[in-house]
Structure formats: structure tokens, C-alpha cells
Amino acid sequence: MSVLVNKNSKVIVQGFTGNEGTYHATQMIEYGTQVVGGVTPGKGGQKHLDKPVFNTVKEAVDQTGADVSIIFVPPAFAADAIMEAAEAGIKVIVCITEGIPTKDMIQVKEYISDRDCRLIGPNCPGIITADEAKIGIMPGFIFKKGRVGVVSKSGTLTYEAVDQVVKAGLGITTAIGIGGDPIIGTPTKEAVELLMNDPETDGIIMIGEIGGGMEAEAARWIKAHGTKPVVGFIAGQTAPPGRRMGHAGAIVGGADDTAAAKMKIMSECGIRVVASPAEIGVAMAEELKKAGK
């Protein structure tokens, strides 16, 4: 067991022959991920990194049995790529692309809402199940196998947390980078829920940041349904208010928006909240010990 992806996942790369796609596909293959091919419209029939290139996701799925896709196409074409993957029957779609217009993502969210697929991202580092499959851009070598799951909005802060977990003598089941955009496919709560239901995961690290109400939603869910220790950190305790969000947006988000408000709600819901990002790993080790794991 593991969450979302494992050694049996058959992965295609959309934007396979581009610079980013080529570089990260190579890294993913080296990690042991089963990359079965890629899609670059107009280059169908060619071989790239010894794998077949297809014109459409549909062809790739029909001929390789792919069930996971990772997207490296430029922002102007990324929404289209996500919808193409969903239409072709891909079950887990990981979109790395940063900078997709919000209007496009509103349409994507609507388009995939009644299709049998899960979108991770966009603007995320991807997903990794330690020692099994890396569908993302993270440095694979830091993810030692273990029993801690990670959910995070950001890339390098995830690596920081994972590194601390490993230094504390623990390891990782699956790390899910959910992405930092206003509209993402899998919110914090759903990612936490996946890990909570995973028998191989004993504890969960939840890393959020200022803006939006996803962490509060996840915290309330954990209070009602949580069965495992959760350690939380919110980045941006010192971020000035109003620099990124218009004040009308802050009203819709309610009082859950600031780091302090989110940390308070998370604590009240039984999450071990750390103020310092340097304490994430140690706190997880302590909580697991308390839980007898």
C-alpha cells in the first residue's frame, strides 16, 4: 500500500521532449519510476529516452496502459493538457506547471469535477512514494522509506521537512506536493484524508502557508476523523498583510487567512503546531513516540 502512486504506476510525461520534460523524465526513470512513454503533439512515432512518443494522451493510454500523467507543458497550454489527460482516462494527473491563468483553472476544475480522476497541482513539486515512484521534480535521494506522510503547498519547504524527518531517524511513505495556486486539484483536506486512510502511514506532516482556508478545513476534518498524530507548520507568520491579496478576498477567506489564525485553529483541532520550521522533524518523532509507534 501507499498513496496515489507506487511501483506499479504506469506514467506518461506530457511535454516529454521539451527541456523540462526531458530532464525530469530522466531523473524519474533513474529513481525507478515506470515511465512508459510521453506525449508531444506532432512528434508521435518518435522515440525519446528509449520510450515511445505519442501525439495524443488517448493513444498513449491505449498503447501503454498508462494510469498516471505528469505535465511539463508551458502555462498557456497546461489547462488543455490537464483536460486531455482527464478525457483519456488518466487516473492521477500531476501538473508541475507554474503560472496558469486562474480563468483557465476555473474551467479545468469544472471539467474534471465529474470525471474519475485526481489532479495534483498545478504549481507543485509532484508526488513521491519513497523507493517506489517519483512523479515530480523533487530530489529523490532525500526521501528515505518510512512511515510518515507529508502534505505541503511548497517545494523546497517539503524537502526541508523530509530531511528533518529522516535525520530524526524516521522515513517517508508518500509526500504530496499539492501546489501553491489559488485553485488546485487536491486541497489539503483530501490529501490528509488519503494519508489518514493509508495503513502504512503512522503520522502526517501538514505544511501550509498564508492565504485561503484549506488548512482550517483540513484541521476540522482531522478533529472529527483523525486517527494518527499530525504535525503542522504554517509559513508566513511574518508576512505583511495585504501584499498579495486584495482586501475583498480576505473577507471571503474570513479570519482563517493569517498564519496566526490558521495555527490557532490547527492547535484547537489537536494538531501539534510548531512555530519554527526547524522543529518539524523532532516534533513528528515525539508525537509518534507518544502514540507508541
Place this chain on the structure above:
Amino acid sequence: MNIHEYQGKEILKSFGVRVQEGIVAETPAQAVEAAKKMKTDYNSDWVVVKAQIHAGGRGKGGGVKLAKNLDEVKEKSEQIIGMQLVTPQTGPEGKLVSKVLIAQDVYYPGESETKEFYMSVLLDRAKGRNIIMYSTEGGMDIEEVAEHTPHLIFKEEIDPKVGLQAFQARKIAFNLGLSGDAFKDMCKFVAALYKAYESTDSSMFEINPVLKTSDNKILAVDAKVNLDDNALYRHADYAAMRDESEEDPTEVEAGKSNLNYVKLDGNVGCMVNGAGLAMATMDIIKLAGGDPANFLDVGGTANAETVNAGFNIILKDPNVKAILINIFGGIVRCDRVAQGVIDAYKEIGNIPVPIIVRLQGTNASEAKKLIDESGLQVYSAIQLKEAADLVTKVLAS
């Protein structure tokens, strides 16, 4: 991207949204000419002189004034153009006003009372859909309305499959208590406003106030328009509306080097790869007894060139007493970043503040060795905790 009121109104007007008309002026003489034209074109005897800066609350700071004749237009625009306008949103230093909008008087007396409303269009992040938020309480600070009379704020969610429907526009007009011609005009106003929002790839429209005139017309008296930066590539005409003089000059310069920089008020500068880790680094500076002087994300490629540009930007801030560089090397190799720091240091010459470099990840120990053996006044760390302790130590000495 924020734009000025007059630019926002130009955009709204192009989509058929009725606005309070006006002409931009950069000198008192131009202001007087503009006022004359407001008389001939719109029969507006009085005009409003409105400072054009990227901040709300302009009226409170004396940036919006009524002028009842041409002498007053000259006098009031002399006062406003060139002033350092301080509003609740500008900070204590205020913002230099270089343009005013000479706007028509829309509060003229007539058959019925004028009435002000509030309306905004924005994304509801949790639902992933746009909403129209509106209130009968226009012309005042909407945050106060939300706090004291939340039942007077209404929200209408837009289904992305079909867009805004006529019944929704009617619902809004009914909830605002309108009838007759004003009701019909509000329906048209709402439809045009939403079309403008969608077509321009905006992140937020805030129209406060929306006015019902004494002759039952609905129009936008103000326009706060925020465009989605990610979509500017398909709107070159709007991208050209950017006014760099409204932004912090250091932030503009950082943007040109592809660095994401936000200036803050603290004493410890920082340079980090990744936005989340950058925010976390600011937090750790605070916990270590300092205050972050900036947010700076150097992105995925932390090489000698970006480190050099980062140093130059941070060092422009005279409040900076120490610099913390925090890089988690994944795909980026730490020894390369360390070499970049050393090269940048040597190129810039004497950096007058202590530097703490924390490099973790790929080749971290090689990187620490390079820094330690460089002979430069640079403290090195591998663990985040060590870096925090070094910040405390450096600030104490």
C-alpha cells in the same frame, strides 16, 4: 497587477459598463482644460479632483476634492498634484501623486435620492468559482460592513458552465432594493461588469461605490481593477498599463533579474530558493530575535549570477544588519551555490554586514568546506536550527 482608477474605468467602459466620466491631468493647467471639457461634454458644472495612486482610502488622506468652479479646479489640483498622499493603505510615508482624474459630478440633484452600493467580482478560492459580492452599504470600508453588519453583504456564485444568468442579475438588483428604471439599469450594469471581469482575466474588480443617480442611472464612481499576472501574456494592451512608478523601485529591479522580492521593514536580509521556504526563513529570523528585511525567492537556479543580483538588491536597504542565505539544494548542487556566494562576495568587494550561509541537500558538506576555507567573513551552517542560532549570535554582537 494593479492599475489606476482611470485605467480601470477605460476598461469597464469598453465593455459597456457606465462609469463616472473623467479626464486625466498631470498639471493644474491640464486640469482646468479637462474641467472645461467636462462642462461641454457632460454638462458637469462641478468636478471632482481625484488623486491617481494605487491605494484605497484616498478621500481620507485629502486626495479627493470637489471643485465648484475653474478657480477651485486650479487650486485643488495644485494641492493634490505633487503631494505625498498618506492613506490607511499607503503606509506612513505615503505615495507621490503625479496624476489626477478630473471627474464629472454625478451626485447632481433630481427626481429621486441618490444611493450608493458596494459591488466586487472575485474568486472564491474554496469553491474554485467566481462570485459577485455586493451590499446596500456602499461608499464605506467594506471590511467594517463585514464586521458590524455581515447580513448586509450578499454573494452570488457564478457557474462556470453557463456564466452569469439573467435571473442572478435580477436577484442582485432586487436585493439592492431597486425598482423601475434603476432596476433595469442595474441588471445591465451587473451583466456588463461580469463580462468585463471574465474577458479581461481579472483577479478582482471592486466598485465602491456603485451609484444610483437622481435620474435612476447606475454607474461606477470608482474602479479598483486587479488583473491576473499569469494571464497578461494574452492582454498586451493591459500589460502596457503597468505603472512602475507605483511600485517599490528595488522590487522592480529585482523583477528584471527574475527574482521575487518584497521589501519589509526588518534588519535581517534573506535569500532563499522557493517561496514556501522563503516565508519559513522569514519566520525563523523573527524567532531568532531579528526581523526580516525582505522576502526574496531566487527560484530554482541559485547560481553565481542570481546570488550576485540578490546581494546587490538586499544591500540597497540600509536597515540590513545581517544576511541569511538559506538554500535547500535538490537539483541545485550546494557546492555550486557556495562557489556562487564566494564569487559574488569577491566581485562586490567588501560586504559591510555579516553573512550566514545555510546550505543543505546535495553536496552540503562540500559546500560548507568551501565556505569555511574561503577566508571570507561568512558563517556557514547545515542545519536550519544552527542557522537560526547564528542569526541570534550575530545580532547580539
